[in-house]
Amino acid sequence: MSVTTLTINGRLVSAAEGASILDVAREHDIHIPTLCHLDGLSEHGACRLCLVEVAGSSKLQAACMTKAVEGMVVTTDSERLRTYRRQIVELLLAERNHVCSVCVANRACELQDLAVSMGLHHVRYEPQAPQLAMDASHPRWIIDHNRCVLCTRCVRVCDEIEGAHTWDVMGRGRQTLVISDMNEPWGDSASCTSCGKCVRVCPTGALFEKGAVATNKDPHFVTYLRMAREQKLWNR
Amino acid sequence: MKAETMAQTITIEPVSRVEGHAKITIHLGPDGQVQDARFHVLEFRGFEKFCEGRHFQEMPAITSRVCGICPVSHMLASADAGDRLLAVEIPDTALRLRRVVNLAQIVQSHALSFFYLSSPDLLLGYDAPPAARNVLGLAAAHPEIARRGIRLRQFGQTAIELIAGKRIHASWAIAGGVNASLSAAARDQILAALPEAIETARLTLDWFRASLPSHDEEARTFGHFPTLFMGMVTPDGSLESYGGRLRIIDAHGRLVADQLDAAQARVLLGERVEPWSYLKSPFLKALGPDEGAYRVGPLARLNVAQRCGTPLADEEFARFRSLSAGPVLGSFHYHYARLIEILFGLERIGELLDDPSCLSTDVLARASRNRLRGIGMSEAPRGTLFHDYTVDEDGLLTSVDLLIATGQNNLAMNRAVTQIAKAYLHADRLDEGLLNRVEAGIRAFDPCLSCSTHAAGTMPLVVEVHDVNGATIGRIDRRA
Amino acid sequence: MTLVLAFGNPLRGDDGVGPEVGRRVAATGAVVEVVTPLQLLPEHAAQVAAADRVIFVDAAVGRQAGEVVTIALQAAPTVRVDHALTPAAILTLARDLYDARPPAWIVQVHAAHFTTGAPLSAAVAAAIPRAINAVLALLPQPHHTPPR
Numbered sequence: 001m002s003v004t005t006l007t008i009n010g011r012l013v014s015a016a017e018g019a020s021i022l023d024v025a026r027e028h029d030i031h032i033p034t035l036c037h038l039d040g041l042s043e044h045g046a047c048r049l050c051l052v053e054v055a056g057s058s059k060l061q062a063a064c065m066t067k068a069v070e071g072m073v074v075t076t077d078s079e080r081l082r083t084y085r086r087q088i089v090e091l092l093l094a095e096r097n098h099v100c101s102v103c104v105a106n107r108a109c110e111l112q113d114l115a116v117s118m119g120l121h122h123v124r125y126e127p128q129a130p131q132l133a134m135d136a137s138h139p140r141w142i143i144d145h146n147r148c149v150l151c152t153r154c155v156r157v158c159d160e161i162e163g164a165h166t167w168d169v170m171g172r173g174r175q176t177l178v179i180s181d182m183n184e185p186w187g188d189s190a191s192c193t194s195c196g197k198c199v200r201v202c203p204t205g206a207l208f209e210k211g212a213v214a215t216n217k218d219p220h221f222v223t224y225l226r227m228a229r230e231q232k233l234w235n236r
Numbered sequence: 237m238k239a240e241t242m243a244q245t246i247t248i249e250p251v252s253r254v255e256g257h258a259k260i261t262i263h264l265g266p267d268g269q270v271q272d273a274r275f276h277v278l279e280f281r282g283f284e285k286f287c288e289g290r291h292f293q294e295m296p297a298i299t300s301r302v303c304g305i306c307p308v309s310h311m312l313a314s315a316d317a318g319d320r321l322l323a324v325e326i327p328d329t330a331l332r333l334r335r336v337v338n339l340a341q342i343v344q345s346h347a348l349s350f351f352y353l354s355s356p357d358l359l360l361g362y363d364a365p366p367a368a369r370n371v372l373g374l375a376a377a378h379p380e381i382a383r384r385g386i387r388l389r390q391f392g393q394t395a396i397e398l399i400a401g402k403r404i405h406a407s408w409a410i411a412g413g414v415n416a417s418l419s420a421a422a423r424d425q426i427l428a429a430l431p432e433a434i435e436t437a438r439l440t441l442d443w444f445r446a447s448l449p450s451h452d453e454e455a456r457t458f459g460h461f462p463t464l465f466m467g468m469v470t471p472d473g474s475l476e477s478y479g480g481r482l483r484i485i486d487a488h489g490r491l492v493a494d495q496l497d498a499a500q501a502r503v504l505l506g507e508r509v510e511p512w513s514y515l516k517s518p519f520l521k522a523l524g525p526d527e528g529a530y531r532v533g534p535l536a537r538l539n540v541a542q543r544c545g546t547p548l549a550d551e552e553f554a555r556f557r558s559l560s561a562g563p564v565l566g567s568f569h570y571h572y573a574r575l576i577e578i579l580f581g582l583e584r585i586g587e588l589l590d591d592p593s594c595l596s597t598d599v600l601a602r603a604s605r606n607r608l609r610g611i612g613m614s615e616a617p618r619g620t621l622f623h624d625y626t627v628d629e630d631g632l633l634t635s636v637d638l639l640i641a642t643g644q645n646n647l648a649m650n651r652a653v654t655q656i657a658k659a660y661l662h663a664d665r666l667d668e669g670l671l672n673r674v675e676a677g678i679r680a681f682d683p684c685l686s687c688s689t690h691a692a693g694t695m696p697l698v699v700e701v702h703d704v705n706g707a708t709i710g711r712i713d714r715r716a
Numbered sequence: 717m718t719l720v721l722a723f724g725n726p727l728r729g730d731d732g733v734g735p736e737v738g739r740r741v742a743a744t745g746a747v748v749e750v751v752t753p754l755q756l757l758p759e760h761a762a763q764v765a766a767a768d769r770v771i772f773v774d775a776a777v778g779r780q781a782g783e784v785v786t787i788a789l790q791a792a793p794t795v796r797v798d799h800a801l802t803p804a805a806i807l808t809l810a811r812d813l814y815d816a817r818p819p820a821w822i823v824q825v826h827a828a829h830f831t832t833g834a835p836l837s838a839a840v841a842a843a844i845p846r847a848i849n850a851v852l853a854l855l856p857q858p859h860h861t862p863p864r
Contacts, residue, residue: 101301102294102297102298102301104294104297119740122834122835122836123835124835133289134289134290134291134632135630136291136630136631136632137630139604142291187630210291210293210631211293211410211411211412211602351758352757352758371758371801371809372805372808372809372812375758375808375809375812375813376808376812379812379813382758382809382812382813383813383814385758386758386759386761386762386813389759390759390762
């Protein structure tokens with residue numbers, strides 16, 4: 001197997017061929033914030049939080065979608081990157097209705113954790129405050145589009161792990177919405193197996209259990225499922 | 237308008253040491269004597285509206301944000317409404333734990349009301365200067381009472397935290413039961429702290445009872461009038477704070493209605509909206525807004541109950557009831573009732589936690605929505621609290637109605653202010669003594685405006701005297 | 717132990733600066749106990765009484781927004797009290813109830829506005845590092861142990 005050598009934050013690091021910048025950084029304990037990325041699922045590049053600077057390119061690159069290349073010089077942390085990342089989180093918070101104090105995911109929310117890690121507690125952008133419906137037709141779970149950040153983890157886990165492909169994305173821009181089947185009520189979905197994986201991987205309170213006052217999010221079980229399925233290893 | 241029909245109004249705003257923002261106007265008649273007084277509530281938060289569209293199972297967590305003072309009462313009334321939408325009977329242990337938490341809430345809130353807010357008036361006198369007539373003055377003059385008050389409030393708050401998690405804005409009770417059982421260690425910690433708390437309640441009662449003769453005048457003038465009373469009782473008519481039925485009695489102690497569930501009680505109550513206040517004025521529909529005015533809260537609960545049901549509280553209950561041949565009508569005795577409820581609450585917490593079933597992990601009944609409307613209730617520290625939810629088939633709320641304890645005392649508070657003004661306002665003299673007594677009269681009810689009107693923040697009080705044309709002829713502003 | 721009582725309401729614009737400074741002081745790893753209530757209550761006197769020194773952190777008005785001022789505090793003989801208590805009132809309670817007189821200071825961050833739901837003003841947000849340093853400067857200096 002050939003090995004690639006590149007520089008991240010001034011450190012010379014080696015990477016397996018085909019690895020993404022994000023993979024390499026993580027392997028070397030270099031932290032890059034992420035939101036849509038989830039170990040065990042395909043990359044989607046939706047949230048742009050993992051943007052990094054690559055020498056020789058004025059364009060920022062998403063670390064999850066960019067392959068590590070021999071001789072590449074990458075910077076994962078700079079004032080410019082911090083500013084952009086902060087703006088991204090602020091825009092996510094302004095886009096829909098994120099009210100932590102009355103949210104089931106309060107203190108168990110990856111979006112909230114990101115905001116806290118950036119020392120962000122107020123948003124400078126005008127809240128869009130869209131009037132989005134909740135779909136509570138499923139007997140066990142609710143989808144509240146007001147809290148959805150369109151990371152598509154639910155879509156990917158349903159397709160790639162469960163194999164049901166109940167969820168998908170409809171519309172463009174600010175009209176984008178996660179839908180079940182052909183935009184039918186979730187409770188009427190013929191494809192949904194009621195496995196609950198989507199609820200577990202959702203980073204916010206957009207997917208939550210009825211009757212729960214705090215969500216039990218557990219996104220890392222996807223890694224476990226993959227290990228169990230592919231390597232017959234059942235260690236949690 | 238002819239000069240001889242000119243009347244005057246006095247306004248007091250904001251009431252210090254009352255949660256929320258209030259103004260009092262005193263209306264003088266053409267003869268310069270007090271004709272009427274009104275307690276105005278000037279803030280509005282619209283909680284009911286923004287809950288529409290949410291799922292009913294989120295409501296215990298959301299409505300516990302209505303108020304920073306009694307989040308627990310809202311959480312429990314909301315969970316009770318949720319139980320009704322599920323159409324389930326919750327497990328015994330869940331009911332037991334909810335009762336303990338509700339009693340702990342009553343203890344801590346009553347301790348705040350009595351020790352921090354009211355006892356300075358009682359111990360230092362209404363004519364003491366405002367700079368001394370507060371918790372600091374209390375600490376200087378009676379440090380032992382102040383220390384005990386602080387410890388007692390901590391007992392209630394710690395018990396809530398140990399059982400329900402976060403001290404403020406707990407979201408532990410949910411439709412169908414509770415989301416966490418009780419550990420033996422937490423139970424033992426609560427039980428270990430009980431004897432000191434009970435001793436504090438008893439010592440305070442001894443002192444309060446001994447001081448009663450010196451408060452005879454207040455007992456007669458601070459809102460002493462006939463009304464109906466409403467409060468929760470057990471099936472055998474003992475005092476209850478959660479999971480019981482309602483009883484309504486008249487001023488002579490005769491039963492008007494008994495063993496009502498929240499839905500049955502709710503249909504008996506009408507609401508009057510006054511243009512001068514955001515606080516709605518509920519009354520018993522069958523009797524109309526005057527005859528049908530009722531009081532809720534500690535005084536009402538002790539008037540409707542035949543006994544407390546715990547030994548020490550029942551000894552004191554007998555003394556309390558001997559104050560009057562029928563129900564105790566003086567609103568000043570809300571203070572007395574509050575102290576008895578503290579003692580009762582502590583004793584009952586002990587009984588509820590002494591039973592090993594309190595540690596059962598069977599604390600949640602699971603069900604789907606089975607009804608479209610659910611009305612729940614709890615006895616909040618200030619009185620009966622109703623949560624009335626209507627949902628669609630998916631359980632999304634289409635209408636939310638919160639009927640708050642302070643609102644139900646609204647008509648009685650207006651009468652109390654009128655009575656105090658009649659007794660202490662002479663020849664339009666707007667002095668500190670009057671102001672202090674009007675405030676103390678209102679404070680006897682321990683109104684919490686933040687939740688009854690859904691106001692944010694706290695604000696002190698202004699009193700204004702108006703004539704019949706609305707012209708202000710006197711005003712005291714208590715804002716610093 | 718040093719008690720940092722950093723109070724204020726984060727839903728009220730710059731009034732939230734106290735709790736924010738408190739949290740950030742705790743995050744520095746300084747050996748302090750940080751409490752961040754919405755307002756001061758009599759029971760805080762019990763916590764004050766148990767502390768070796770007390771540092772209050774609060775928003776203030778009267779100077780240029782963003783100015784950070786440290787003032788030494790003492791129990792006051794009489795203090796006007798309504799619903800919320802002042803730091804001096806808490807010290808008075810600690811003295812009268814628990815015979816405790818811990819040295820106390822307040823670090824004030826002068827505010828621009830207290831608008832409901834509004835963020836910290838730029839001036840106050842920029843003052844936070846200075847406020848943190850002001851708190852840290854009041855902590856006992858660590859004793860230097862000579863290297864072995």
